Amino acid sequence: MNNLKNTPCLIVTLCKSLNYGAYLQAFALQEILTTYGYQVSFLDIYDKENNIKRYKHLFGGIKNTPQSYIFNIRKLLAFKKYEKKLTIVPRGNLSRFKVVFIGSDEVWSVTNGSFNSAPEFFGINLPKSLKFSYAPSVGSSNVEDLNSYPKYVQGISELSMISVRDIESLEVAKKASIDKDISMVLDPTFLHDFVKNEEKYDISKPYILVYTYGFEKNIVKEVKAYARRNKLLILSAGFYHSWADKNIACNPFEFLSIVRNADSVITDTFHGSIFAIKYRKNFISYGGNKPKVKYLLESLGLEKSLVEVGYLSNDNTIDTTYSNLEAILNPKINESRNYLERCNTMMLN
Known part of the structure; x- marks a missing residue:
């Protein structure tokens, strides 16, 4: 061309x-x-x-x-x-x-x-x-x-x-x-491929990245309990949530490295799900009520990452299987x- x-x-x-x-x-x-x-x-x-x-x-x-x-x-x-x-x-x-x-x-x-x-x-x-x-x-x-x-x-x-x-x-x-x-x-x-665009952002302790405009109270409660059980910080990037342990107003390329280095990701957004997938992170999404999120995950064979309120209260873990992703995504x-x-x-x- x-x-x-x-x-x-x-x-x-x-x-x-x-x-x-x-x-x-x-x-x-x-x-x-x-x-x-x-x-x-x-x-x-x-x-x-x-x-x-x-x-x-x-x-x-x-x-x-x-x-x-x-x-x-x-x-x-x-x-x-x-x-x-x-x-x-x-x-x-x-x-x-x-x-x-x-x-x-x-x-x-x-x-x-x-x-x-x-x-x-x-x-x-x-x-x-x-x-x-x-x-x-x-x-x-x-x-x-x-x-x-x-x-x-x-x-x-x-x-x-x-x-x-x-x-x-x-x-x-x-x-x-x-x-x-x-x-x-x-x-x-x-x-x-964003690898060359990533900008380093150091977090001293293992953390869960939450990426959401806002969760309802019951989700916040179970996320906090899950983080305590697994000795993880709750880190929110881009959105201020008083219930998070750490809120970061990073730039877009720092956000990429924050996703890369997260223990796991909890989101309900379209791009929150995309970047969790790109970096092959263990993640869950509470966004099943959003058609674009639901379609994205179902179309990639990752519908098991769509969860309902209460999922983390039932001793479930955040564990994503990517074994079939390449065959679908490529x-x-x-x-x-x-x-x-x-x-x-x-x-x-």
């Missing part, structure tokens, strides 16, 4: 989200596309309203305390520094971009309260170039929710090629684009890369 060298390429995603998964999926897609020769930039969709939502989401919670405010300020500063690893361009004259990749993350969600849907997430207001989606998700939205935005549905239908990362997003794409083939691909974090990685190759072929023709 040398003919793509220095081809201006625009990625439209949540590039300024103060969330490890959102940042790392954006970074991963940038790195993958760069290997094909693209000169990658990100569109800044963070207008005044989205910036207000971003900061309100970080500082406006009813459970905020002085400790959590200080924690979130540190987190904000860490992310501000690492935004510089992404070339972010403002809305305006985008005519120089020959190709656009939309995704991944929940860019097709119209019900996510942490950001306003941008028309560009659906291919609208973008240059007259080839437009591809790569692994977007509708999150908790569904076909009916998207049907309330006919312009967005029309925008999806006009994309040059379409891929999604989960079943709910596939249903939306099928409704919008009846005559087009739609590919199921992996989140870009599965396609990039073909999906190849299919995802093949989709990108087809996008590149269309770009060259």
Whole structure:
């Protein structure tokens, strides 16, 4: 694909989200596309309203305390520094971009309260170039929710090629684009090797990593009991929880080494599950009520890691079997890369 060298390429995603998964999926897609020769930039969709939502989401919670405010300020500063690893361009004259990749993350969600849907997430207001989606998700939205935005549905239908990362997003794409083939691909974090990007973060004692926006009280109780039984610290990265032994407002690349060095991982999030899997950690997820988490783990043969409240109260251990993962995951990685190759072929023709 040398003919793509220095081809201006625009990625439209949540590039300024103060969330490890959102940042790392954006970074991963940038790195993958760069290997094909693209000169990658990100569109800044963070207008005044989205910036207000971003900061309100970080500082406006009813459970905020002085400790959590200080924690979130540190987190904000860490992310501000690492935004510089992404070339972010403002809305305006985008005519120089020959190709656009939309995704991944929940860019097709119209019900996510942490950001306003941008028309560009659906291919609208973008240059007259080839437009591809790569692994977007509708999150908790569904076909009916998207049907309330006919312009967005029309925008999806006009994309040059379409891929999604989960079943709910596939249903939306099928409704919008009846005559087009739609590919199921992996989140870009599965396609990039982050080893060279990791930044060391030393933790002096063995620990469980918890990665969650918040657990209900019964889960907190059993997690704490499990940690005591196994003489492990409870470490929370990226989110302040008063019940954790240690809260760390690390940068995204320190987060990677924190996952790598954890004794085990407890999460209920999509990317929390992904990074536990990438580093082959023993993990459990309380995210079975979230369609994207449930689909991810079931599609990789790791449905036994989906647990209900009370799991750790029954003397169960956190023990994940990965014996079949390579046979399932590697073909999906190849299919995802093949989709990108087809996008590149269309770009060259």
